Amino acid sequence: MxxxxxxxxxxxxxxxxxxxxxxxxxxxxxxxxxxxxxxxxxxxxxxxxxxxxxxxxxxxxxxxxxxxxxxxxxxxxxxxxxxxxxxxxxxxxxxxxxxxxxxxxxxxxxxxxxxxxxxxxxxxxxxxxxxxxxxxxxxxxxxxxxxxxxxxxxxxxxxxxxxxxxxxxxxCGVQTGAGAILNIAKPSEGSCIAIFGGGAVGLSAIMAARSSKPALLLLVDNSKTKLDMIPKKLLEGVQILNSADLSHDDLVAKLKSLTPDNRGMDFALDCVGHEAVTNAAYESLDKLGMVLTIGGSATARPRFATERNLVNGLTIRGTHQGDSVPRQMIPQLIERWRGGDFxxxxxxxxxxxxxxxxxxxxxxxxxxxxxxxxx
Structure with a gap:
């Protein structure tokens, strides 16, 4: 019927x-x-x-x-x-x-x-x-x-x-952010990781990345209201950077300055989908670094330098759903949650x-x- x-x-x-x-x-x-x-x-x-x-x-x-x-x-x-x-x-x-x-x-x-x-x-x-x-x-x-x-x-x-x-x-959003870290980046201990965007996707990436014991775990957002709203427990061990008043060059310089020897990020996740964010994420990378584009936009056209990619071995990677297989990823996230890690x-x-x-x-x-x- x-x-x-x-x-x-x-x-x-x-x-x-x-x-x-x-x-x-x-x-x-x-x-x-x-x-x-x-x-x-x-x-x-x-x-x-x-x-x-x-x-x-x-x-x-x-x-x-x-x-x-x-x-x-x-x-x-x-x-x-x-x-x-x-x-x-x-x-x-x-x-x-x-x-x-x-x-x-x-x-x-x-x-x-x-x-x-x-x-x-x-x-x-x-x-x-x-x-x-x-x-x-x-x-x-x-x-x-x-x-x-x-x-x-x-x-x-x-x-x-x-x-x-x-x-x-x-x-969707939670498994996307977590999957970007757990399924794709798979950071080794001591990595430098920047997450752009303090929404559900970015914060899910933060939670997943924390378990890898990074040397630097950085959350970047340009909204003080949003940053102030995030529960403090989610930001334990996380550095916060409000990018609202920073020019592109100043933002890139600041990102690198937070890493050992100013070398740059191993992983930079754009959870916003704005080309300015992707550009800054890309330019903040260390050699062999990876940019992961997660936020969606039909109009964003970020700039990537082929020569820089070649010399530095950079990876530019998009992801849908954090490359997740839901029947595997979702039970894994529930298990992490029950264990207090997510x-x-x-x-x-x-x-x-x-x-x-x-x-x-x-x-x-x-x-x-x-x-x-x-x-």
Whole structure:
């Protein structure tokens, strides 16, 4: 039978909680009773019409909840399982077969078209008109979400609803920041690491990097309001640099001056996506250093000098989702959290499910780092 529920629908001129209807489950789909959905800047961009999937669409790509029903071909989860939701992938292409799911050959088709394998869009609004769903394979800002099976990550062990709500935030931004460190940079002890951007992605990278015992772990941001808001526990062992009043040259010089012998950074992570940030990160590198671009921007055009790359052996590397395989990365982050090494819950501020606009406003105004909508 079709499923009726309420979901946050972004349209070209509005963002509202609307009644929507899902068609019967396809073979590879799952219905999830949502416990929580966290808010990512990609949701805001999608609502504004400047992301891959366009309105009208159901937002949400970081969620958690309990399995209500499964399609005929689903065998990874069963009814009643607690799950966390992440991006989806095909599981069969050349990338997925070697653990590179974040670069699935069908990434766009499966995450950003709102269509099933047969081309059908399974979501209708109260007027019977099509609404895009399956955003990142899930569209989790819905009281009941219709998701692709491969978006599901089972939670092992004894997990209560309160913990499961927290885990909703692990599906995208947190695993992206942490994965950039754990899966790509893999810094050795004594490395110099600069993280640009004090949002959820950057702070997740900070938490992951701290365990490598760096000689220097630096957080760079140009907003005093944002820096003052960060819980002090997350900044233990971290140097802070407010770059608001620094020119490009002064910023680069300051970055290098903080490293031994002014040699520069081993790793510089741009979690902002602004070309000025990427340029400064690049120019701050030591020999054999790496810039990781994580923040997204369709207009950024950073400058890189081929000769400098050649002589110094530099690496310029982008990453999607921190190169994470969700069914491996998310349980790893939960284990680190339980062990006290990854306190991502300090990033979160809970809001009622009905308070999405309030959550977005407070995020934009710098009063919260990562909003969590709870049902």
């Amino acid at each position: 079709p499923t009726h529920t309420s979901a946050w629908v972004a349209r070209s001129d509005s963002l509202a909680l609307e009644t929507i209807t899902y068609a019967d489950l396809a073979a590879d789909e799952v219905l999830i009773d949502i416990a929580a959905a966290s808010v990512c800047h990609s949701d805001v961009r999608a609502a504004q019409g400047v992301f891959h999937m366009k309105p009208p669409l159901i937002l949400g790509h970081e969620g958690s909840g309990y399995v209500r029903a499964i399609g005929s071909a689903v065998d990874y989860v069963k009814v009643g399982d607690a799950v966390i939701l992440a991006f989806t992938s095909c599981g069969e292409c050349r990338r997925c077969r070697v653990g590179r799911e974040a670069y699935c050959d069908r990434m766009f088709e499966l995450n950003f078209t709102g269509r099933r394998e047969d081309g059908v869009q399974p979501v209708r609004d109260w007027r019977g008109e099509v609404v895009n769903g399956l955003f990142f394979g899930q569209s989790s800002m819905s009281r009941v979400a219709l998701v692709r099976e491969r978006s599901c990550v089972k939670v092992g062990g004894d997990v209560g609803r309160e913990e499961l709500r927290l885990f909703a935030s692990l599906g 306190p991502f819950d300090l990033l979160l501020t809970q809001f009622k499910f009905e308070e999405l606009q309030k959550a977005i406003d407070e995020m934009h105004e710098g009063r919260v780092i990562k909003p969590l909508l709870v049902t």
